[in-house]
Amino acid sequence: MSAGAKICGLSTPETVKAAFDGGAAFLGFVFFAKSPRNLTPEAAARLVEPVRGRGVKTVAVTVDPDDALVDRLMATMRPDLIQVHGKETPARVREIAARAGVGVIKAFSVSTTADVDQAAAFDGVAEHLMFDAKPVEGSALPGGTGARFDWGLLSGRRFSRPHFLAGGLDPWNVAEAITVSGTPLVDVSSGVERGPGLKDPALITAFLDAVKRAKD
Numbered sequence: 556m557s558a559g560a561k562i563c564g565l566s567t568p569e570t571v572k573a574a575f576d577g578g579a580a581f582l583g584f585v586f587f588a589k590s591p592r593n594l595t596p597e598a599a600a601r602l603v604e605p606v607r608g609r610g611v612k613t614v615a616v617t618v619d620p621d622d623a624l625v626d627r628l629m630a631t632m633r634p635d636l637i638q639v640h641g642k643e644t645p646a647r648v649r650e651i652a653a654r655a656g657v658g659v660i661k662a663f664s665v666s667t668t669a670d671v672d673q674a675a676a677f678d679g680v681a682e683h684l685m686f687d688a689k690p691v692e693g694s695a696l697p698g699g700t701g702a703r704f705d706w707g708l709l710s711g712r713r714f715s716r717p718h719f720l721a722g723g724l725d726p727w728n729v730a731e732a733i734t735v736s737g738t739p740l741v742d743v744s745s746g747v748e749r750g751p752g753l754k755d756p757a758l759i760t761a762f763l764d765a766v767k768r769a770k771d
């Protein structure tokens with residue numbers, strides 16, 4: 556069975572359509588002021604309307620979200636999942652899931668085996684775990700930078716629910732990343748862009764085709 560894919564940082568109807576038509580399992584929308592992909596919850600609500608209830612899961616990507624943002628997202632965009640990409644604890648992940656009434660994707664910054672090990676405390680708490688590359692020192696963004704980590708660190712790792720590999724994936728390397736890591740889910744942002752925050756429908760299609768062809 557091929558891996559499932561999340562296309563992250565969508566901001567136009569054309570790129571939402573390309574991701575949906577290409578068979579993405581998850582569509583991600585970013586709510587982080589420093590990101591070139593930042594949206595308002597109201598803008599994201601308009602973007603997800605055409606695909607709501609059509610089998611694809613929508614994801615609100617956040618960094619240490621406060622309760623006000625969680626409430627606003629649930630009142631407008633109504634995502635299927637909330638991704639948290641900051642320093643959230645297992646207790647905070649539980650709280651966000653209970654408050655929102657939807658599952659949480661907890662992201663980790665990885666450069667060593669120990670970084671992967673820390674995820675054990677969230678297994679069974681978060682709906683999905685996501686392993687992303689550690690950003691370079693001083694980066695304004697915790698994700699969406701195109702940085703990669705050693706995919707082999709995930710080889711043989713099993714969790715109670717399917718996990719994501721993220722960080723520096725693109726249409727040309729994703730098949731190898733799936734083979735090396737054995738990951739069931741992949742996530743991409745900058746690797747399907749022609750400039751910061753500018754998603755390219757043709758690159759989205761190429762990425763999803765490469766995922767379908769990959770062998771795990």
Ligand SMILES: O=C(O)c1ccccc1N[C@@H]1O[C@H](COP(=O)(O)O)[C@@H](O)[C@H]1O
Pocket residue numbers: 563564583585587590591592616617618640687696697698699700701702721722723724742743744745746
């Ligand atoms: O994409 C962003 O701008 C972003 C902002 C804040 C938190 C997370 C963000 N992106 C996440 O990082 C992964 C990997 O990005 P890339 O493929 O290396 O560019 C992305 O898919 C999002 O989940």
